[in-house]
Amino acid sequence: MCYPDNQEDLEVKKRYILGLLSLLAGLTFSQQSPFQQRVQQAIQSGGSKYAEAMKQDPDQALCSQYRDKIPAELVPAFLERQRKLIKYPADGKLMGDWRLGEALFTNPRKGNCYACHTGDPREAGAGNMGPGLIGYGARGTSEAVVKYTYDKIYNAWATMPCSLMYRAGYHGILTPEETAHVTAFLLDPASPVNARR
Amino acid sequence: MRNRSLLIGFLLALGLGLSIALTQQELDPYKEAERQRELFRQTAGILPGELYAAQGEELFAKKRGPRNVSLEACDFGLGPGKLEGALTQLPRYFADTQRVEDLETRIVSCMVRLQGFRLEEIERDEVKALVAYVASKSSEMPINVVPRTSQEITMYNIGRELWYHRAGDRDMNCAICHESYAGRKVRLSPVRSPRQGLSNEWPAYRFEADKLYTLQDRIAFCYESIGIAAPEFYSEPYIALSIYMLAEATRGKNRFTEMPGFTR
Numbered sequence: 001m002c003y004p005d006n007q008e009d010l011e012v013k014k015r016y017i018l019g020l021l022s023l024l025a026g027l028t029f030s031q032q033s034p035f036q037q038r039v040q041q042a043i044q045s046g047g048s049k050y051a052e053a054m055k056q057d058p059d060q061a062l063c064s065q066y067r068d069k070i071p072a073e074l075v076p077a078f079l080e081r082q083r084k085l086i087k088y089p090a091d092g093k094l095m096g097d098w099r100l101g102e103a104l105f106t107n108p109r110k111g112n113c114y115a116c117h118t119g120d121p122r123e124a125g126a127g128n129m130g131p132g133l134i135g136y137g138a139r140g141t142s143e144a145v146v147k148y149t150y151d152k153i154y155n156a157w158a159t160m161p162c163s164l165m166y167r168a169g170y171h172g173i174l175t176p177e178e179t180a181h182v183t184a185f186l187l188d189p190a191s192p193v194n195a196r197r
Numbered sequence: 198m199r200n201r202s203l204l205i206g207f208l209l210a211l212g213l214g215l216s217i218a219l220t221q222q223e224l225d226p227y228k229e230a231e232r233q234r235e236l237f238r239q240t241a242g243i244l245p246g247e248l249y250a251a252q253g254e255e256l257f258a259k260k261r262g263p264r265n266v267s268l269e270a271c272d273f274g275l276g277p278g279k280l281e282g283a284l285t286q287l288p289r290y291f292a293d294t295q296r297v298e299d300l301e302t303r304i305v306s307c308m309v310r311l312q313g314f315r316l317e318e319i320e321r322d323e324v325k326a327l328v329a330y331v332a333s334k335s336s337e338m339p340i341n342v343v344p345r346t347s348q349e350i351t352m353y354n355i356g357r358e359l360w361y362h363r364a365g366d367r368d369m370n371c372a373i374c375h376e377s378y379a380g381r382k383v384r385l386s387p388v389r390s391p392r393q394g395l396s397n398e399w400p401a402y403r404f405e406a407d408k409l410y411t412l413q414d415r416i417a418f419c420y421e422s423i424g425i426a427a428p429e430f431y432s433e434p435y436i437a438l439s440i441y442m443l444a445e446a447t448r449g450k451n452r453f454t455e456m457p458g459f460t461r
Binding site for chain 2: 035038039041042043045046047049050052053054055056060061063064067068114115116125126127128129157162164166167171172173
């Protein structure tokens, strides 16, 4: 943690270790350490809009604390909390209209899925941060596959804590009905994602 | 007749080949930037970044502000008026302002302390031109940001916290893309980590936006694209993230690109 690991600047090191000790003491005695308070102060200096946008929910805070790799013993409770956040369409249908799903998949303000995934193989500008989804429908449309796909789109953190994929349904970017449309875009045999090539 | 259809076939094939070549060129952002840069060189004879730098040079040398002095006495950390390589060691701690400052904030400090401007009357476009000018004196030099003072180390640590701070309705932080998935692409844009040199091309002219972006502008753009309102210019989040990224870029033994840079 101590940055200057290859320097002789002992005075700085000494001060830093003292700072670290007081930081640890702070952790023990109060909820927010002096360092955390200092980080908050820096965030506040960015202005009220930034400070407001940087507020976290408890699991965002947990991911940040553990640098996106939470300890194994915290994973089951994390997944359970996230699973409880998933909502389903009133009619109970988890596969909607793939055509509507295509637009939602593409729209940068909605799914924005091409930022990270392939989908329709004709889309040349797809990113590759996430797994490619061409031919995703090959796994069939069993109840388990449809539910897994729906859940993943609605709340990615319910299967993978702190993953890059954001919780589109939980945050209201996709409604349950819209999530079902995107699910259909991936699974419907008629969708271009699953076109025979 | 036969010759003619052969010729047409040949032209069609040529056209197809060319259009494939063009598409491929557009799909590679680095090649596309290189192509755009050459177009500017050929048609205008000068790059937009150089124009900004020239404008900044004029502003730098001119006697301005209530005290009617130039910025030639401004100390960027290497001594008053020493600009050669100044960007390479910023952000750093300055005893006179008792703050860690990046290039943009330092320019603002000098405009206030030397020239006597009031903070609220300083124009962003002037600061950007001045940034372009001072940066042009560090073109292609090795980055050399090593936090040493307690203030610099604290600022680096704050930057690291912000780097991992997940927030907003896209659940993002900087690290999840620029660390965990560095080397991959968002859409067509390759994503780098600080160790791989992220932040080494700013300030730069972005041809897609037709504007000069400083590092603060670029960080603001990043925040906005992940649905988080950007901090106010010259505030601590910029300085913290900059010192974090540039210190990591230093550890990765990276250099600045040509300054100002030219990118998409």
